[in-house]
Amino acid sequence: MYTEIFLRLEPLGVELVAAACRKAGHEVMLCDLQADSHKTYFKLLKEFQPDAVCFGTNYLANIPEVVDLAKDTKALLPNSFFFVGGHSASFTANEILEHAAGAIDCVVKGEGEEIVVKLLEAWQQDKKNLHRLPSVTTLEGEGPRGKLIHDLDALLPARDLLRNRKKYFIGVLDPCASIEFTRGCPWDCSFCSAWTFYGRSYRRRSVECIGEELASIKEPGVFIVDDVAFIQDDHGFAIGKEIEKRKIKKSYYLETRGDVLLKNKEVFKYWKTLGLEYMFLGLEAIDEEGLKAFRKRVTLSKNFEALEFARSLGITVAINIIADPDWDAKRFQTIRDWALSIPEIVNVSINTPYPGTETFMTESRTFTTRDYRLFDIQHAVLPTTKLSLEDFYKELVKTQQVLNMKHLGWAALKETAKLSAKLLLKGQTNFVKMLWKFNSVYNPERQMADHRRPVKYEMKPPVVEKDRAKIDPLKLYVLQPLANEVMKAAKIKAEAESAVSP
Numbered sequence: 203m204y205t206e207i208f209l210r211l212e213p214l215g216v217e218l219v220a221a222a223c224r225k226a227g228h229e230v231m232l233c234d235l236q237a238d239s240h241k242t243y244f245k246l247l248k249e250f251q252p253d254a255v256c257f258g259t260n261y262l263a264n265i266p267e268v269v270d271l272a273k274d275t276k277a278l279l280p281n282s283f284f285f286v287g288g289h290s291a292s293f294t295a296n297e298i299l300e301h302a303a304g305a306i307d308c309v310v311k312g313e314g315e316e317i318v319v320k321l322l323e324a325w326q327q328d329k330k331n332l333h334r335l336p337s338v339t340t341l342e343g344e345g346p347r348g349k350l351i352h353d354l355d356a357l358l359p360a361r362d363l364l365r366n367r368k369k370y371f372i373g374v375l376d377p378c379a380s381i382e383f384t385r386g387c388p389w390d391c392s393f394c395s396a397w398t399f400y401g402r403s404y405r406r407r408s409v410e411c412i413g414e415e416l417a418s419i420k421e422p423g424v425f426i427v428d429d430v431a432f433i434q435d436d437h438g439f440a441i442g443k444e445i446e447k448r449k450i451k452k453s454y455y456l457e458t459r460g461d462v463l464l465k466n467k468e469v470f471k472y473w474k475t476l477g478l479e480y481m482f483l484g485l486e487a488i489d490e491e492g493l494k495a496f497r498k499r500v501t502l503s504k505n506f507e508a509l510e511f512a513r514s515l516g517i518t519v520a521i522n523i524i525a526d527p528d529w530d531a532k533r534f535q536t537i538r539d540w541a542l543s544i545p546e547i548v549n550v551s552i553n554t555p556y557p558g559t560e561t562f563m564t565e566s567r568t569f570t571t572r573d574y575r576l577f578d579i580q581h582a583v584l585p586t587t588k589l590s591l592e593d594f595y596k597e598l599v600k601t602q603q604v605l606n607m608k609h610l611g612w613a614a615l616k617e618t619a620k621l622s623a624k625l626l627l628k629g630q631t632n633f634v635k636m637l638w639k640f641n642s643v644y645n646p647e648r649q650m651a652d653h654r655r656p657v658k659y660e661m662k663p664p665v666v667e668k669d670r671a672k673i674d675p676l677k678l679y680v681l682q683p684l685a686n687e688v689m690k691a692a693k694i695k696a697e698a699e700s701a702v703s704p
């Protein structure tokens with residue numbers, strides 16, 4: 203739902219996998235189904251007649267679509283090799299294969315750049331033993347856990363293969379490209395799977411490589427995809443100097459944590475001068491109890507101090523708050539009152555335990571649905587205890603509407619009109635379209651109707667372990683955890699936390 207309105211960004215992971223295949227000598231075509239229709243996809247398949255088709259499946263909500271597309275692709279090209287990779291696919295490999303009933307040959311877990319080349323080779327030579335490769339799961343079995351890739355600088359994303367680059371945007375950054383400075387996150391929030399995917403590691407790309415990539419980007423807007431930007435200020439400063447040296451002028455969007463922002467004030471100040479315009483802060487809760495439950499490891503006062511600081515820099519800040527299905531109308535009203543009292547953009551998501559997160563295993567409430575399509579943090583998949591499901595959605599949408607209107611009040615509309623005209627003159631229509639779409643996408647009836655859709659593929663329920671202490675985090679990891687990487691990340695996290703502890 204979110205991507206129907208506010209943003210649509212390029213699939214960097216898939217572009218990297220494409221770049222790896224191309225470097226190995228394969229002819230590659232990319233089709234981004236965020237920007238292209240299924241009709242176009244099948245037309246391209248017929249024209250290109252690929253030997254292999256692979257899908258990036260970062261989002262749980264897309265799994266049913268990918269499984270159905272796999273079945274239709276195999277019907278069209280029975281001899282082609284069909285495989286799937288990406289974030290959510292890595293945590294649901296066996297169940298995806300079962301749903302596809304033979305239409306998906308294998309699922310690749312974790313980072314795809316290195317294994318994809320070996321996989322294509324293996325398919326040509328020995329199809330029966332694919333499951334012996336690291337990170338590869340087939341209906342026959344599963345290979346050993348893969349390792350982190352050797353070199354984050356080895357490839358640049360194959361941006362040139364995307365046919366609709368004008369369609370990528372986030373708010374007023376229209377058009378907008380994406381870039382990665384670092385990979386992984388040293389924290390371990392209970393609702394998040396970013397750390398389990400990368401085995402709690404944190405790696406940096408070289409400054410030269412980032413500079414070269416930024417210089418090759420044509421779009422004026424750049425979304426930095428790092429989970430937590432500028433955890434280490436030296437890296438942030440060095441990238442900035444490289445940008446200055448190369449005279450690169452862009453507008454930037456990034457996501458970070460309140461404590462990192464406070465620890466590294468100078469680097470964020472510096473980036474403001476380089477074009478940093480938008481920042482996303484995952485506050486998640488406005489009470490200490492909530493922060494503790496999410497194991498955010500930051501205090502409320504530090505988060506509020508971080509907001510003050512971001513405000514002082516003149517950066518537009520968006521905040522996320524997680525609503526729980528057990529909220530009542532009063533709780534939503536508290537959020538509305540608070541959100542209206544601050545100038546920032548407030549986004550509300552719904553607490554959704556999903557595979558790969560700790561909460562998926564510890565959540566003792568029973569899911570009310572196991573329809574993958576509803577696991578998009580905009581639907582309630584846990585029981586709404588104080589409100590009926592319909593009233594819960596009414597409150598949620600009312601909150602989102604109030605917050606949306608706050609930013610499209612009269613003063614903002616005047617500014618928006620100027621901006622819209624400027625973008626339209628350049629032929630960019632994404633931002634303008636976004637302004638009129640809110641009510642058609644966010645409405646309680648549509649959300650209720652989503653719950654009534656027949657469910658073809660159901661997610662496997664977790665084996666619940668209520669005692670958090672009994673969960674071995676190593677079991678959650680997709681890749682083989684490397685002791686030195688985990689220790690390095692723990693040190694980085696400790697440094698970040700100690701710098702802002704009261």
Ligand code: B12
Nearest residue numbers: 204211212215256258261262287288289310313314395396
């Ligand atoms: C950037 C980002 C976005 C961008 C997406 C840009 C895009 N089009 O891809 C935006 C802001 C739009 C976004 C939106 C959302 N996001 Co998001 N996002 C991220 C983030 C921070 C980084 C992803 C990224 O680009 N990484 C860099 C690239 C290089 O890595 P990658 O994509 O993972 O690709 C690697 C591997 O996965 C693999 N791979 C990928 N594709 C393929 C394909 C094949 C064939 C193979 C072999 C391998 C492979 O190899 C790649 C290279 O190593 C991740 C967190 C994370 N660290 O993963 C969350 C994350 C993926 N998002 C998440 C969520 C919840 C959402 C939203 C639902 C939030 C919302 N309510 O709107 C939406 C849904 C969007 C949608 N399309 O439906 C969750 C995933 C939830 C889930 N399990 O379904 C994550 C994990 C965040 C979290 N902390 O939990 N997101």
Ligand code: SF4
Nearest residue numbers: 387389391394396429
């Ligand atoms: S700090 Fe952000 S990316 Fe890291 S574990 Fe927590 S929510 Fe996930």
